[in-house]
Amino acid sequence: MKRFKLINNIFGWFTFAIAAVTYLLTMEPTASFWDCPEFIASAFKFEVGHPPGAPLSALFGHFFSLFAKDNSHVAIMVNSFTALCSAFTILFLFWTITHLARKVIIKSEADFTKANIIGVIGAGLVGALAYTFSDTFWFSAVEAEVYGFSALFTAVVFWLILKWEDVADEPGSDRWLVVLAYLMGLSIGVHLLNLLAIPVVVMVYYLKKYTPSFKGVLLALLGGGVILGAILYGLIPGFVEVAGWFELFFVNQLGFAFNTGLFVYIILVFSSLIWAIYESYVDKNRLRMYVSFILAVSITGIPFLGARLLVGLIIIIGLSVFFYYRRSKISARWLNTIVMMVVMVLIGYSSYTIIMIRSSANPTMDQNNPDNLFSLRYYLNREQYPDSPLLFGSTYNAPVKFVADGNGYAPVQKEKGHSFYSLKTKKSAGDKDEYIVVGHKGDNEYEMDEHFDMFFPRMYDSNPRSIEAYKYWGKITGLPVSYEYCGQQKTDMKPTFIENMRFFFNYQINFMYWRYFMWNFSGRQNDMQGNGEVEHGNWITGISFIDNLLVGNQEKMPSQLKENKGRNTYFMLPLLLGVIGIFFLLYGGKSGIEKFWLIMLLFLLTGIAIVVYLNQSPYQPRERDYAYAGSFYAFSIWIGMGVLGIIRLINKYLTKLPRTVTAAIVVVFCLGVPALMAQQNWDDHDRSNRYTCRDFGQNYLSSCKTNAIIFTMGDNDTFPLWYNQEVEGFRTDVRVCNLSYLQADWYIGQMKREAYSSKPLPISWDPKDYEPGKNEMVEVDSLMPSLDVKTAYNFILSSDPQTKIQGQSFIPTNHLFLPVDAQQVIKSGTLPASRASEIIPQINFDLRRGVSRSDLMIIELLKENNWKRPVYFAISIGGEYLGLKDHFELTGLTYQIVPVGAKGAGVGVNTDELYNNMMTKFKFGNIADPKVYLDETTLNMCHSHRAMFVYLIGDLIKKGDVVRAKKALDYCNKVIPGSTVRHDFGSLHLAEFYYMLNEPAKGNAIMDDVANDCVENLDWYLSFDKSKLGGLSDQINQNLGILYQILRTCDQAKQKNILNKYLPRYTEYTKRLQI
Incomplete structure (x- = not known):
């Protein structure tokens, strides 16, 4: 056993070293696109990023940034933090696999044979390295995002509960659970994904402490779900919610200064927790113990699910009744452990105090300005983002519900949710502190007709583009639904529940999860974002006859797709190894079956459960595979188990072969799987020496x-x-x-x-003019032909009731104009004096039915700026x-x-x-x-x-500036060469310019590149079955159009070489397509 532990530790750190070196060598040396630049800025100066924030990640990122030799190296240090977190994730994955494998095949000290040790260590190596080089995890490991740090928490939590399993029956084993709770609390300050491990933790606890039964497993699952919900929907929002009640009472009712209620609340929370810990520790008075426990749990906000007071009161009463009837069977030790775990979660969660503290300092990046409890609640709940329905809601074509009123029909306003509070603006120094209501959740939202409600709605987005995708993925025909709309009977087609589920399986499960899964364990077509097209972002295998069926003839595939660095093929070997691992556990006796279901639970919670919860609509801004990295982590454990499955299979049929030799050979061969993944993935995960995000950002500013x-x-x-x-x-x-x-x-x-x-x-507007709920959308009414901006804005901001419609501001014209001060334009250098004759007298704005506050601010800025x-x-x-x-x-x-x-x-x-x-x-x-x-x-x-x-x-x-034109043209092709940034339709202009500048050879080279791509694309498209050609019509027409434009341009420029080369092909295509 001691020898095994030593070997296990050595190889664990060996896998860490491989992962760390890989990630440090391939990470981006500066910021990456999307959220990474914001996270780096947030870490460097402790600024407030987008909701719900990641304060703990910022803390650690800031620590690493302190080691940068100058500001230009801050990004690489923060990236290094993510890389090392990811490498530590691999370390704990290795130890998790070896722990589980040991439990399955080693039952006693006598089983620690060389063959078994080689098998267990080999399983850990293969599974951990497969995840190291997997597409999704490697992508997140080399940039300053939160997913590497979050993955580390998941890995450590899973590993810790397995370590607890070894000492569960020893005195003091509860401390492992307390540490787990602390890590869970800390992870809230990184990403909520880690909380999905809670049901797995509960299941491990159940399997260790109780004799498994069907009923027991269901209760354990229910218990895990309850704990997850208690933290996710109870403690996280509830703590801030209850603190807000105290703050309102002390400030608005008693007249104390801001934050008085918050400090009182914190004191009461920790006083009640300390009391509960003391009473459950001494266990001298059961009544006091139960009262202190219920008080401690209640005051932290856990019972108030979704910040609902009534729900909280019902739960508290129910808990009290439960304690009364079960008083003789409730363990003081358990109550003590629970309270200690709540304390640890709160201590970890306290990283969010950084958000309020830093926001109060008014940093330059301060998103949502969460400097008080109420703006922090808004920030934590991500209330600026729209909600998507989960279990019940409307379909995409649901009409707004109208009811008759005195003036005709009016839309039915949704029931208002909780209030939004803001600090009242003081008019004098003597005014007392006060919070005022500035709106409610659900303001400006309307009820939809209930005839279009559906259980488990998956198709809810009314964006026309999304609707087209719903019809495609769900194959919608619908059923007629009759409803009343403004006093008239109407009939529309509502998607059926079967069509709803078809979209769920075809798009959300298959396209937005299974496709990503197969990217990691089978192969990836290319790195272009896919929306269902045959040529973009699909999964492949590397096995020709399978890929021909999936994504068309591979031999005729265009070179731009073949040469795409994101094209990776693993021949389904990681998938096959994982499937073998599944069967190995299922046929591994009681221990193997238990381990299978633990991994399956983690796999489903971090995969399919997230799919259901996110309820994603079509046409996402980018690929979302990073959300399911935890699911791929779980599958990598099965990959490791596959090594043991192959060893067992060979030992069963080749009995004469020494088991140590068998194990060694199998491990060596199976290591070829992660080696293949590394070889395939390296070129499209190696971001070293790439500075595009930083440089392109500077180019915006330099413009x-x-x-x-x-x-x-x-x-x-x-x-x-x-x-x-x-x-x-x-x-x-x-x-x-x-x-x-x-x-x-x-x-x-x-x-x-x-x-x-x-x-x-x-901007001259007073804060009271743009406070929440005021002038967020200003209606336009064509009462006047036109108004200058200054007069119109005075009208909007006037307090005269005659300038309002039902108390709301409006603009009495749909045409505004902004007079231009020509002298100021010249004086400020906006235009040189030589262009004075071009200056127009005014700038006109044609308004639509409503003007958003954002657009109002743009016009306001132009008015006040006056070209300065x-x-x-x-x-x-x-x-x-x-x-x-x-x-x-x-x-x-x-x-x-x-x-x-x-x-x-x-x-x-x-x-x-x-x-x-x-x-x-x-x-x-x-x-x-x-x-x-x-x-x-x-x-x-x-x-x-x-x-x-x-x-x-x-x-x-x-x-006529030919010299500079030629210089710019050559420079363009030098800094953005066609060899790395493939020429496309936009490059045809560059070729035309070369023709104009009498350099036809360079122009022909560009034309030939683009034309050749068109020909290859068309040859590939036309190799598909006729049944699929309809879905490729847009691509075919686009490529034909480009080829026609090339031929037309070359004909006008008298470039016969290109014309003679591609005109016959164009003619062939038009004949085949009967155009």
């Missing part, structure tokens, strides 16, 4: 003049900019303003504060930009608003500024290096940069 304001919208045009400013101190004079946040009162307040060398945004500071929109923002598009001039990755242009003029180009920015300021993150991995997100950004070059070169040629 702006000094002291500029830039409007952004999404993660990838906001977070990289924040990272550059907050961490690397780059262009802190530019104020980044995210339009999706500008709707919120807290964000407007932050924009009115100075940030580094950036002055406050020129340059204002930009990021090119990545979609839409019509409030009709400002006609006044845009391209300067890089931004459009500057300038008072020139007429309606319908479109976007202009500031040629000199664009040239200077792209040729001298822009960085390209090593994208020209063929060794640097460029994923789809990065490539999209690369294509955006190439498109800016097209605008620049086209404008230079138009103006």
Whole structure:
């Protein structure tokens, strides 16, 4: 046994070393796209990231950032933290597998033979290394996200409960459970995914302490679910909720200062907990023990599920009745342990105090401004995000319910939920502290017609794009439903429950879970995000005849798909090994069956249960495989068990072969599976030497003049900019303003504060004018032909009742205009004096039926700014930009608003500024290096940069500046070469420019690349069965269109080589398709 422990520890640390070296070598040296730049900024300066936050992750990330030699190395240190967390996850996975394997095949000291030890250690190596090199986990391990740290908590918790199993009957074994509770509490400050391990912990406890039975297993599962719900829906929101009741009472009712109720509550909580611990420890008075226990549990908020007072009171009464009738059978030791575990969870959960403390200091990044209990509750509950129905709700086409009132029909408002409170703005220093109600959960939400309600609704999103996807995945025909709508009888088709479940299985289970599962254990087609297309993001095997059936003829597959670094094939070997491991446990006697169900429970809770809970709608912004990493962790345990299954199978049929030799040979051969995974996955998980996120973020900022304001919208045009400013101190004079946040009162307040060398945004509105619930959406009524912005805004902010409709502000015209001060435009340098004649007298805004607060703020800013500071929109923002598009001039990755242009003029180009920015300021993150991995997100950004070059070169040629045009064209192909960023339709313009500049060879090279891709694509598409061609019509038409454009351009440019090469192919395709 001692020898085994030594070997087990040595090989455990060996797997850790392999994982750590792998992750440290392949991690990104700076920020990655999506949430990572925000997490790094949050860790570096203890700032407040997006809800619900990850304060513990920020704490550890900050600690690692202290070892950075300068600010440019902060990101790599925070990334290193994630890499090491992930490596430690592999360490505990190894020890978990060897523990479970030992329990199955080693029953006594005599079973510690060389063969068994080799088998157990080999199982740990194969399973742990398979997960090390798995697609999903490796992706999360090399960037500054929370999933690596969260996975470590899950791994440690599972390992600890198994270690407890070994000492469960020894004195003091309860301390392991207390440590588990502490880890659970800590994990809340990272990610809630770890809490899904609770039912597994309960099941291990049950199997160890009781004789298993069907009824007992069901009760254990129920108990695990109750504990999970008590923490997730009870303690986490309940603690803040009850604290809020105390705070309201002490501040609003008794007149004390802010936070008095909070401090009183904390004192009462820990006093009651200490009392409960004392009473259950001394066990001298049962009544006091029970009262102290119920008080301790109640005051922490656990009974108040979903912050509901009535539910809490019912649970407390029920608990009291239970204690009364079971008083003689309740163990003081158990009560003591439970209270101690609650204390540990609260201590771990207390990491969220960092959020309130830092928010109170008004950092530059302070999302939701959770500086008091009520904004913290809003932050923790993620109430800014829309809810999705879980067990009961409406289908996607449910109409709003209307009822008759005195003026006709009015929509039925949803029942208001809990109140939202805010600090009352003081009018004088003598005013007392007070909280005021500024809204309710469910405000501006309406009831849907109950005829369209459904149990377990999976298709609820009314977005037209989602509806089309529902019809595709659910194969919807529907059933007619009659209902009353504004006094009229109407009939619509409602999806049936069978269609609802078809969508659930086809899309949510198969496409959004099983596809990800198979990526990790069978193979992945490519790294392009899939939405059901045959060529994007599917799972494959590497076995031709299977893949031909799944995703088309593999021999005719286009080279751009064959050469995609994200194409990985494992020939289903990890899957097969895992299946063998499942059967090994199922036929491994009582111990094996128990271990199988433990792993299965973890597998389902971190997989299918998450699918059900998330209830994802189609067309997600990105792939969501990271959410199911825990499920793949569980399957990796089965992979390890597969080694033992093969050893047992060989020993059964090859009895003459020495068992030690058998075990060694099997382990060596099975290690080939993770080796294959490493070989296949390395190129598309190696992010070393890639600086695209940082550099592209800097390019946005470099596109702006000094002291500029830039409007952004999404993660990838906001977070990289924040990272550059907050961490690397780059262009802190530019104020980044995210339009999706500008709707919120807290964000407007932050924009009115100075940030580094950036002055406050020129917004004149008083906080009372944009407090929650006020002017969030202003209706437009065409009572007047037009109004200037200043007059209209005075009308909106007026307190005169005549300027309101049912107490709400409105705009009495759908046409606003903003007068332009031409002298100020020239004085500020917005336009040079040479362009004075182009300046228009006013900028017009054509309004729709309603104007959001965000749009009101944009117009307000333009009004107050009066051209003093340059204002930009990021090119990545979609839409019509409030009709400002006609006044845009391209300067890089931004459009500057300038008072020139007429309606319908479109976007202009500031040629000199664009040239200077792209040729001298822009960085390209090593994208020209063929060794640097460029994923789809990065490539999209690369294509955006190439498109800016097209605008620049086209404008230079138009103006006759041939020298600079040629220089820019060659530079474009140098920094964004076709060898790493494949040429596409947008590159045809580059070829045309080469023809115009009398360099046909370079133009032909681009045309040939794009045309060849079209031909390969069309050949592949047309190899599909006729039954599938209909689903490929868009792709076929797109490629035919591009090929036609190439031929047309080459014909006009008299490039016969390209024309003669591809015209016969084009003619062939049109004949085959009968076009």
